[in-house]
Amino acid sequence: MVRGRLVGLREPALIMVNPHEALLSALSSHRHAYVSGPNFSARSEALQHITRLPSASETPGSDSYGNKLPDSANSRADERFAYVGPEIYHSLSGLATSVKSELMLHSFGNQREITRLAMEADLDDVLDRSCFELSGGQQAILATVAATALRPRVLALDCCLEQVDADRRDSLLRAVAGFNSETSMVIADNELKGLPFLDGATELRMEPAGDLPPMSAERCREAFQPRYPAPVLRLEGLCFSYPRSGPVLRDAEATLAPGAIYWLRGANGSGKSTVSKLLAGVLTPQRGLIFADGKPIRPALKPGALVSYHFQNPDLQLFSTTAWDEVNAGPLAQGCSEAEAAWRARHVLDQVAIAPTFDRDHPLDLPFTLRKRLALAAAVACGCPWLILDEPSLGQDAENTSAIGDLIRGLAESGAGVLVISHAQRLMDQLPVVELEMADGKIIARAVGNAAGRRPL
Amino acid sequence: MLEPSPAARWLCAVGIIVAVIFTRDLRILIAVFGVAAMTCLYVHQVRGLFIKFLLWVWLPLVAWGITVWGGIVGSPPGFPLHSDAAGGVLYAFRISVRLGAAVSVLQAFLLSVDLEDLARGLFSLRVPRGIVLVVLSVVALGPELRKRSEQVLTARAARGLLNRGGRLRAGREAANTLVPLVTWGFRSAAMRFEYWNQRGLLESPWLDEGAPFRMIDAAYVTFSAVWCVAALWAYGNPH
Amino acid sequence: MSSTHATSATAQTLYREIPYIAFGILLNLVPAAVISALRLPVFVDASGTIVITLALGVRAGILTGVLSFLIGGITQNPVMPAFSGTQFAIAVYVHFMARRGWFRGVGRIIPTGVGLGILAAIVSAPVIVGLFGGLTGNGASLVVAFLLATGKSVMKSVILAGLAAEPLDKTLQCLIAYWLLKGMPKTVLAGLKKGSLRQNGFVA
Numbered sequence: 056m057v058r059g060r061l062v063g064l065r066e067p068a069l070i071m072v073n074p075h076e077a078l079l080s081a082l083s084s085h086r087h088a089y090v091s092g093p094n095f096s097a098r099s100e101a102l103q104h105i106t107r108l109p110s111a112s113e114t115p116g117s118d119s120y121g122n123k124l125p126d127s128a129n130s131r132a133d134e135r136f137a138y139v140g141p142e143i144y145h146s147l148s149g150l151a152t153s154v155k156s157e158l159m160l161h162s163f164g165n166q167r168e169i170t171r172l173a174m175e176a177d178l179d180d181v182l183d184r185s186c187f188e189l190s191g192g193q194q195a196i197l198a199t200v201a202a203t204a205l206r207p208r209v210l211a212l213d214c215c216l217e218q219v220d221a222d223r224r225d226s227l228l229r230a231v232a233g234f235n236s237e238t239s240m241v242i243a244d245n246e247l248k249g250l251p252f253l254d255g256a257t258e259l260r261m262e263p264a265g266d267l268p269p270m271s272a273e274r275c276r277e278a279f280q281p282r283y284p285a286p287v288l289r290l291e292g293l294c295f296s297y298p299r300s301g302p303v304l305r306d307a308e309a310t311l312a313p314g315a316i317y318w319l320r321g322a323n324g325s326g327k328s329t330v331s332k333l334l335a336g337v338l339t340p341q342r343g344l345i346f347a348d349g350k351p352i353r354p355a356l357k358p359g360a361l362v363s364y365h366f367q368n369p370d371l372q373l374f375s376t377t378a379w380d381e382v383n384a385g386p387l388a389q390g391c392s393e394a395e396a397a398w399r400a401r402h403v404l405d406q407v408a409i410a411p412t413f414d415r416d417h418p419l420d421l422p423f424t425l426r427k428r429l430a431l432a433a434a435v436a437c438g439c440p441w442l443i444l445d446e447p448s449l450g451q452d453a454e455n456t457s458a459i460g461d462l463i464r465g466l467a468e469s470g471a472g473v474l475v476i477s478h479a480q481r482l483m484d485q486l487p488v489v490e491l492e493m494a495d496g497k498i499i500a501r502a503v504g505n506a507a508g509r510r511p512l
Numbered sequence: 513m514l515e516p517s518p519a520a521r522w523l524c525a526v527g528i529i530v531a532v533i534f535t536r537d538l539r540i541l542i543a544v545f546g547v548a549a550m551t552c553l554y555v556h557q558v559r560g561l562f563i564k565f566l567l568w569v570w571l572p573l574v575a576w577g578i579t580v581w582g583g584i585v586g587s588p589p590g591f592p593l594h595s596d597a598a599g600g601v602l603y604a605f606r607i608s609v610r611l612g613a614a615v616s617v618l619q620a621f622l623l624s625v626d627l628e629d630l631a632r633g634l635f636s637l638r639v640p641r642g643i644v645l646v647v648l649s650v651v652a653l654g655p656e657l658r659k660r661s662e663q664v665l666t667a668r669a670a671r672g673l674l675n676r677g678g679r680l681r682a683g684r685e686a687a688n689t690l691v692p693l694v695t696w697g698f699r700s701a702a703m704r705f706e707y708w709n710q711r712g713l714l715e716s717p718w719l720d721e722g723a724p725f726r727m728i729d730a731a732y733v734t735f736s737a738v739w740c741v742a743a744l745w746a747y748g749n750p751h
Numbered sequence: 752m753s754s755t756h757a758t759s760a761t762a763q764t765l766y767r768e769i770p771y772i773a774f775g776i777l778l779n780l781v782p783a784a785v786i787s788a789l790r791l792p793v794f795v796d797a798s799g800t801i802v803i804t805l806a807l808g809v810r811a812g813i814l815t816g817v818l819s820f821l822i823g824g825i826t827q828n829p830v831m832p833a834f835s836g837t838q839f840a841i842a843v844y845v846h847f848m849a850r851r852g853w854f855r856g857v858g859r860i861i862p863t864g865v866g867l868g869i870l871a872a873i874v875s876a877p878v879i880v881g882l883f884g885g886l887t888g889n890g891a892s893l894v895v896a897f898l899l900a901t902g903k904s905v906m907k908s909v910i911l912a913g914l915a916a917e918p919l920d921k922t923l924q925c926l927i928a929y930w931l932l933k934g935m936p937k938t939v940l941a942g943l944k945k946g947s948l949r950q951n952g953f954v955a
Contacts, residue, residue, distance in 0.1 A: 108710050135712055144656060145703045148713055149770065150648045152628040159718045161711070187656035205711055335670045359672025371660060371692050372667035376934055388672055417936035419695045437671075565829055572888035580886055580896045589885075589905045607884035615829040622825050630825075642765050646814065649773035650822055657777045665785050683923045686795070687930030689785055694778065694802065694931050698939045701770035714766065 075104045081257045082209065082239045087232065089253045090243040092261035093269065093452040094424045098243040099140065101261065102211035105241065106136040137202035139195075141214040141423060141450060146198040147186050154189070154197055155182040161204040168234070169204045175230040176200050177223075190323040191218035191367075199231060206235045212242045214450065221246075221480065228252040245452050246481070270408040270428075270458035278435075278465035279402060282389065285313030285440030285472045286347035286361075288334070290498070293343035295329055303329045305496030306343070313440065313472040316463060316486050320476075320501075321493030327476050330498065331443045334474075335364040360389070363439035367446040367476075369430035373418035378409060378429055381418050385437035396436075403432040406462060408455075424450045435462070441472045448482045460485045518625055518633025518722065520729035525621040527736030531743035532613045536750070538602075541609045548616035551624075558623045562616065570612050577604030627651045629723075636722045645714070657697070664693050768811050775803035775815035780823050794920060796823075797841050801928040804845045805854060805953070808945040812842035833878045840874045841867060845925075849947035856952070860929055864922025871921055872913025879909050891916055 078101055081088045090098050103109070139146045151157040154173075162169040173179055176196050181189060186197060195215050202210055210231070216224050229252055232240060240256075247253060288311040295304040303326045311317060319327050332338040333345070336354030344351045347361065354361055363385075366372050375381040382404055386396035404411075407428035413421065418429055427450050434442060444463065448456040460482050467473050477483055490501040490509070502511045516524060528544075535541055552562035581600035585593060588603035622630060631647040668674050668689050708714050778799030786795055799819060804812025816838025824832035844867055848854065853863045879885060885905040886892040891912045898908035932940065932953045940954050948954045 106710065108706055136710055138707075138710065142703075145700055146707065148708070149653050149700075149704050149773070150645065150713070150719070152626070152652050156628060156718070160713060160716050162718070164717055185652075185655050187653070187659065202711070207711075332666065332670070337666050337669050357672065358669050358674070362670075364667075364670040366663070366667050366670075368663070370696055371663045372671070373692055374668065374673065374688055384673070385671060417938075419692065419699075420936040420938050433671075561829075569828070569830060569888065573883060573886065576886045576888050576892050576896075577884055580892070580899060581884070584896050585899045593900070593902060604884060607882075611830070611882060618824070618829055627825070642769055643814070643818070645766070645769050646772050646776070646818055647822060649770060650776050650818075653773060653777060654781065654826070657774075657781045661782050661785055679919075679923065680926075683927050684930060686782075686785060687927045688934065690778075690782060690927075690931055691934035693782070695935050695939055697774040697778065698771065698806075698935070701774050702939075702942070704770040705767045708766070709763075 075101055077259060078102075078105050078241060081259055082241065084257070087240040087242070087253075087256040089247070089256045089258045090241060090261060091258060092243075093263060094450075094455060095267045095422070096261035096263045098261050099213050102213045102241055102243055103138055103140075106138040106207075106209050106211045108136075108138050135205045135207040136209050136211075137205050137207040138211045138213065139198045139202050139215045141217075143191065143194045143198050143215055143218075144187065146202065146215070147194065148201075152185055153183055154178055154186055157186050157197060157201050158182075158204060161201040163205065165204070165206075169200075172200055172203065172230060172234050176227055192220060192223075192323075195219050196223075196227060199227065203231045203234050203238065207238055210238050210240050212240065212244070214244050216242075216244055217246050217449065218478065220478075225250050225252050245450070245456075246479070268408055269452075269454045270406065270462075272458050272461045275406050275458045275462040276465040276468075277402075277406070278462070278469040278471075279399065279438065280469045281440040281471045282391070282438040283440060285470055287312050287349075288441065288472070289346040289349075290330075290333075291344045291346065293330075293333060293340045293345070295326075295333065295338065295341055302496055304333075304340075304343075307496060307498050309491060309498040309500070311441075311472055311474070313470055314467055315472060316467050316488045317472075317474045318477070318483055318486075318488040318490050319474055319493065319498075320490060325493035326496060327493050328445075330493070331364060331445065331474065331476070334441070335359070335362045335443060337364075359385075359437070359439070361439060362441040362443055363434045363437045365431050365434035365442065365444045365447060367449065369423075369426040370419065372430050372433070373426065376417055377415050378404075378418050378421065379414040381429060382433045382436045385433055389437050389439070391438070399436045399438060400432075403436045406435075407432045408458075424455075427451070428455075431459070431462075435466065439471075441474070442466060443474045443476070445476045446479070447475065447477065448479045453481065456482050457485065514728060516621075516732045517636075517725060517729050518630050519636035519725060520732050521621045521625065521630070522633060522637060523733045524736040525618055527733070527740040528617045528621075529614045531736070531740040532610060532617065534743045534747040535610070536747065538606055538609065541606065541613050545609050545613040545616060548613060548620045551620040552616050555620070555624045558619050561623060562619050565615055565619070566612075570608065570615075573611065574604070574608045577608055580604070632719065632722050635720050636725070641714075645719075648719075657693075660693055660696065664689055768807055771803060771807055772811050772815050772818070775799035775811070776819040776822060778802065779815070779819040780827060795924055795927060796820075797838065797921070798924050798927050798931070800838055800841050801845050801925060802931060804842045804946070805849050805928065805932060805951065806940065806943045806946040806948060808947075809842055809846035811945075812846060813839055816842045830882070833882050834875060836878065837871055837875045840870055841921075844870050846947065849951055852950045854925070854929060854947070854951040857926065857929070860925050861922055864925040865918040867925060868918030868921035869914060872910055872917040875917075876906060876909045876913060879913075880905050885909050 078088060090101065092098050148157060148160055151160050158169050158173055159166060178197060178200060181193060189197060195218050198215065199212060219227065224247065290307055290309045293304050293307040294302065296302040307330065321327050333340055334354060336358030339355045345354065346352065373381055375384055379400065382400040383396050386399045391399065409425060409429060409432065418426060421429060431447055448459045451459060456479060463473055463475065464486060485505065487505045489503045492499045492501045500512045502509045504510050532541065532544060552558045578601055581588060581604040582597050586600055587593060587596040588599045591599065628651055631644060631651055634644045634647065776799060779796050782795065800812055800816035803815040817835045820831040820835040820838050848863050853859045879887060885895050885908060894912035894915055895908045898911055937954055940948050
């Protein structure tokens with residue numbers, strides 16, 4: 056069981072064994088609190104505890120520090136608490152078919168006020184849409200606004216704002232804070248440091264007390280070469296539409312050279328995933344061709360052979376019953392010998408800091424942070440000449456995000472071609488990328504270089 | 513103004529469908545089918561599903577029925593083979609029209625309103641709260657599960673793990689592909705209950721909000737109840 | 752964990768099952784895309800019923816099966832509600848067999864599935880005869896037509912046609928449910944005490 060040890064930064068004397076009491080104490084003197092800390096510092100457990108959610112604890116009815124969970128005797132009958140976690144879809148009720156209904160469900164009769172809050176959060180355009188058809192960022196905003204509508208005594212936001220556009224986070228938090236003066240907010244996030252809203256919050260830092268080391272930058276740079284040399288990919292006149300919706304790609308064209316890192320950007324629905332799926336062979340273009348070193352190819356004939364695709368959500372791509380098998384299966388399926396597959400698997404698991412002690416664990420039993428890394432490892436282990444990585448640093452703290460950047464750079468330097476889809480500015484700023492933007496169904500090269508010296512094309 | 517409330521829709525649909533099932537008179541069945549089918553075709557929300565039913569279920573059924581009872585068997589059930597082809601065709605036709613009438617009534621009443629309103633209408637009928645919550649949950653989460661099913665399949669295909677084969681192999685593949693989906697579903701189910709509890713959502717007044725029962729609703733329900741009773745009585749007293 | 756709101760302990764137990772039942776219903780109705788992509792020549796419209804019955808017991812299984820076909824009648828195929836009774840029977844049978852350990856291993860599942868298929872064929876027959884006149888318009892209708900032409904009664908023809916197809920279909924669905932539960936992490940299943948997971952080796 057991972058335990059966190061809380062160290063107050065603004066009040067250095069406030070070193071406590073019991074971070075849950077510290078949090079509650081902080082909230083009694085400051086209205087809002089920001090809990091920082093690396094991965095595996097038990098921030099989530101702390102936030103779940105103070106909002107009366109049972110988390111995975113050693114003893115039912117108490118937390119991992121042996122404290123009994125608070126019960127109704129200590130709170131008023133009409134008090135509510137709300138926790139919005141990193142897996143946003145769990146924070147939506149699952150009882151409402153539309154955004155409007157979700158807000159009405161949470162409003163407990165205060166419909167006019169919640170309508171105003173929804174407008175401030177830019178949800179008025181999507182009120183009639185299904186909650187589960189929204190983008191990740193919109194779902195995060197909806198979950199936060201809906202939880203706020205409850206007028207909870209404590210509202211905990213746990214790494215749920217990563218998917219919200221950076222320039223909207225501050226205004227969202229201010230709107231939420233302004234809705235009800237009696238609601239205290241506790242925020243834990245990997246991407247919020249420096250936000251103006253947090254100037255008024257007390258900051259508490261948690262540190263891991265367990266032994267789950269972070270990824271090593273040096274190890275991450277030791278990439279192995281792809282199984283065969285990566286070809287130059289050329290997309291020519293690609294057109295694609297989904298049934299019952301307009302064209303997504305209209306004569307999209309691009310030339311992708313191995314050894315480079317491409318950052319594919321664009322609004323939701325602009326075609327980033329479509330381009331990725333066409334390259335990976337999951338979809339077939341309705342018009343247009345894909346060339347590899349000048350020869351036309353059809354990736355759909357053998358998906359996963361040329362391009363290894365790492366999806367944003369790791370939970371839907373972990374199919375084996377052990378972590379080891381998950382990473383080992385890819386190289387074996389690609390035709391590697393057992394010895395080579397095992398070597399690749401161990402190498403990549405070391406790179407993502409998943410220790411051999413986890414080898415026999417079920418992948419879906421690991422914490423989200425490790426599941427994400429395991430899925431990334433499975434994609435890299437295949438040794439495909441091209442990789443598409445969708446939000447590879449999701450849920451990772453600053454140190455691990457930096458290491459993932461080193462991993463990506465190592466892959467490119469070893470000769471692979473890498474296409475990255477990411478909202479993590481911190482990750483992309485450290486990489487020398489070619490920026491490609493999806494707009495109007497086309498791919499446009501925008502800039503090249505890293506954050507220090509990115510020049511427009 | 514003339515549209516029945518969700519609660520009234522449920523009651524009418526059930527009453528009329530029972531009446532249709534127990535009606536022997538082909539003229540009544542044709543009339544019901546005609547009116548309900550027109551309604552389904554007129555209402556935009558219903559049209560697509562109704563046409564799908566007509567083309568994929570009803571027409572094949574009619575074709576099979578007439579072929580078998582009118583041709584291959586050549587008589588209705590209980591009669592000697594090839595003794596009454598016309599009777600066989602009439603039997604097939606009656607079965608088809610009865611099915612068509614029942615389905616078109618069901619779709620006309622129940623598909624022409626929002627599914628969410630329809631589910632919440634069940635609260636007015638004092639259906640056990642747990643069952644209504646299940647229905648609401650299914651309606652709300654359907655799109656999410658559909659999206660995830662496609663994502664799981666895409667992820668498996670992208671890793672080159674999608675192997676087709678014989679029935680047993682394909683069954684094994686289906687299970688392996690569905691494991692992450694079902695694991696997510698179970699985890700989500702466990703968490704969702706805790707969230708409902710934490711937030712007190714099951715006591716939200718929104719769940720119980722519904723359209724009030726009006727005079728027009730009472731008229732609809734009375735009509736369908738009378739028809740249902742009459743049909744049952746006529747079924748029990750054929751002469 | 753105790754709620755701050757006035758809800759009895761019994762209601763809490765019932766409400767805890769709701770999200771599972773809803774998911775089981777969706778599992779019966781939705782993964783058609785997966786199945787058709789794999790060209791699986793069977794229906795999997797009872798997999799959710801079987802999984803939920805094994806995991807949460809007979810009450811949850813019955814609700815899953817019956818409600819899935821009632822809801823499916825509105826959202827997918829309007830003739831489904833007529834077969835809710837078959838789903839009820841599936842849940843009861845699966846619970847009965849699972850309690851006695853007949854889902855422990857492929858060797859036991861095959862006869863269990865065959866028995867389930869026979870039961871499903873017999874329970875569905877009156878509905879097929881009453882609502883469809885014996886012919887549903889699918890491939891089984893060919894068998895029914897052949898048997899009718901030999902002079903057999905409608906009911907007998909429908910039952911025999913069902914016995915030709917259902918045992919294989921239901922055995923495959925039982926196997927899919929078994930492989931599904933076997934492939935899931937034990938921690939997800941460990942908290943589910945009311946079903947028959949322990950008796951069949953899915954949890955320790």
